[in-house]
Each structure stands twice: as structure tokens, then as C-alpha cells.
Amino acid sequence: MATNEEILPDLASIVEEVAGVDAAEVTAEKSFVDDLDIDSLSMVEIAVQAEDKFGVKIPDDELAKLTTVQDAVDYISNHS
């Protein structure tokens, strides 16, 4: 199981690649929508790339529950 410390930097670089948000801005407490201004289509792209990167499945109904970066890190950590 990957640790938070391993997941966060990789997730942050995916967010930077997809949405153009500086990876340094992608910290655990941030909300994807409210803080990082990421729209729903970009979230789908981030999920697809995260699935490949971390070897997890993120169904749409689970994706909808991932509000903060920490939520995503936890989900990946628990399912990889």
C-alpha cells in the first residue's frame, strides 16, 4: 500500500499536467473545485491518469465524493 507521502507528489504532478495548477499549490487540505478551480471534466481526466499511475479504479460515484486532495490521497491509498 502506497503511503500518503508517496501519493501526494505524483497526484500533484497529474493535477498540474491536466489543469495547469502549480504542483506546489496541490496540498492535502485544498478543495479541487473551490481552491484549485478544477472543473468536472478535468476531474475525470485526473481520475483516468490517477488510475493508470496508481493502479486503482475510481468509479464516477466515488470520484464525486473526492472533495479535497486528502480525500483523493486516502482513496488511492486504500484501494491500491
Add this chain to the structure above:
Amino acid sequence: MSSTGQGVVVTGMGATTPLGGDVATTWDGLLAGRSAASKIEQDWVDTFELPVKIASQLAVEPGEILKRVEARRLDRSEQTAIIAAREAWQHADLGDYPATEDGSPKVDALRLAVIVGTGIGGALTLLGQDDILEQQGLRKVAVLTIPMLMPNGPAAHVGLEFGAAAGVHAPVSACASGAEAIAWGWRMLMANEVDVVVAGGTEACIHPITLAGFSQARTMALRNDEPERASRPFDTGRNGFVLGEGAGMVVLEREEFAAARGATVHGRLAGIGTSADAYHITAPDPEGTGQSRAVANALRTAGLEPADVGHVNCHATATNVGDVAETVAVKKAIGDHPVLTAPKGSLGHLLGAAGAVEAIATILSVREGLIPPTANLEELDPDVTLDVVAGEARKTSLDAAISDSFGFGGHNVCLAFTPA
């Protein structure tokens, strides 16, 4: 043709073309009579045994200009549109954007429209994502596939960029699309629907299927060993066009509005004419009837007499039938006196962007009193009995000039420009 204060003026121009990444370098390339055609360095040229192995490819890759995240969310035809539109907006000095409804800083969002035509739309996205679906499956298909392939995508992105709330339109009329966008801009401004229009055309569809399709239609230049000599409008040795890519945009304004904000005016879009051949899906009417009606309509709306028109920036793609038909139309509508040039010798055929980039060349010819030569015109077709500039640029004072654009489907557009 005298200024009544009610006309349409050009206050900004932008382009990215095979000759250069902006208007200045494109214009320099045209004046030098330089051809931008080159060999296509892609494996698929040999894989599919394409008869055409050359194209007029962008001088500056959009990925070098745009932020990486911008580039990956835009089809190539949207990338070129955004680059050209930003240059035009800067050139017009319209200030910060996006515009807002309280008119800050220089135009009210509700009085700003964007009109961007394309011939083909996001073909590279459509075809590329179809390959991905077939080879890698649904999960790999890009989330933004649809907004990247839709033909109104370039117009929509440029509209979002500037905050244009009065309307965003995307005329599709094959190789007349860019000119038609500018014509629709003139109509909106003359109807006083808006104060400012960003209008133009874009195209980026150099792909095996477009080359194969145009080749099968027997419309393409086949001089693969000498790409820079392949596009030869009006020359006896012509055998078709060279496919190109790029975008051109102009900022048009109501004359009163431009004057009130102290804008620099580069020329006047005095009038526009459109028509349909009602003749054949691809072949031009050899009598030039529909085309000459478009020219006559442009002169009428501009309040110009045929004698006023000193120059025609021709559509001439270097097909056998098309080039001669255009000269027949010019003679019918204007007479024997105008001096012609054919920019596709230099640029290649930018399809939906052609009319917009060539409109910019026409505006510059009027402003500078300089007509670029027709690249590769070495021996004038004896059926062409008009004065076509060849060799080097010609200096001449112009009271008015027109730019012709015609498209598969029989679409004809003529734009008439006069000095500022």
C-alpha cells in the same frame, strides 16, 4: 466610398501561418515571394503511399507559444485561432480582457462578438481520438474530445478568451469560411448590433485522410521533389494546390466607436459581397457567374465603381479550371485594369483560414501601396489575360482592393478594402 462615420474599420490583425508566426513575418514572406511548402516528415506519408508528400506547415509550432495546459485542451485548429486572435486584440489595443458588462476597459462584453470560420474543424482530434478508441479503448479517449473536434470550437474558445457576450459564430463554407466570417462581422457592425468584432478563420488538418481525399479529387500539386516550386497559381505548370495550415484574425469596429476611443485604423472594410454558384459541388462555374456576382455585390455595398478597384488579391489555388474561371469573373465584374496577385503561391492553401489571412494581405497592400508577387509564376497561362504580379513586389497607390474567396459547395465571398 468617402467616410460618413458609419463604416467598418480594421483596427487589429493577427496571424500564424506557414510563412511566419505573426502578421509581420507573414507579410515579409509574401513580399519576398517565398514559398513555405516543404516535405512532410511523417511516417504515414510512406505508409499510405500518398501521392502528395508535401504541405505548407506552420512556421512556428503552437506548442512553443501556448502554455502546456492550454495546448493540451485545444485542437490544433483552436490553438492557431487563439494565437492569431491574441495578436489581433493586442494590435487593436483593446486593453485587458475578458471584457465585462460595464465596458471595462475598452469594449462592453454585450457589444463584442467573435466570428471564426473553419473549413474542416477539429479533424486531427476526431481522427486521433478514433484511433485511440480503436487501439486503446474507451478509457483513453480524451474527456475534451467533443469540444476539440466541433467546428465552432475555435470561435467558442476565442469568444471565451475575450468574454464576447454579444454572439459567437462559426460560418462553415469550406475555403471561403475565413472570408465569410469577416463578411458576417461587417453585417453585424453595419446593423449596429455590436461595436467590435474579432473575425477570421483557422485550419489545421494536415493528415493522411485530407491529403488522400484531396488527392482523390485530383486537386493537389504533385511536385514532391521541389516543394517550394509546387504551388504555382496562374502558371502554365500548375497542377493543384499545396495544403496548408494556420489562422488569420482581424479586429473590426464601427467607425464611430473606433474614432471615439482613438484607435489606430489600418484600413476600411468598405463592403462585402457573397453569392452561391448553384452550379456544381466542387467545380467552379467556368463562366465565373456566381463569383462575379459576389464581386459586384461587394462593390455595390462599398459604394465603389469598378474603376476604383486597382487590385485583386485572388483566391487562385493553382488548379487548372479554378484560376482561369476567377479571372473571367474579375473581368466580368471589374474589367481588365486591376493588378492581380495570388498569395497561395507563397502560403499554400489554408482552406478555412485562407480568406482571413489573404484579407490581411489585402489590407496591408492598400495601407502600404505594395502588392506582393505571385510565387512560382514563371510562365503566365495564356488564358489569363490580366496583369498578374510576378517576380518582385509592385509599388502602387490603391484607392480600393478586393480579396476573393471561394469554397467547395459554390460559396463565393468578396471583401472590399479601402484606405484608412
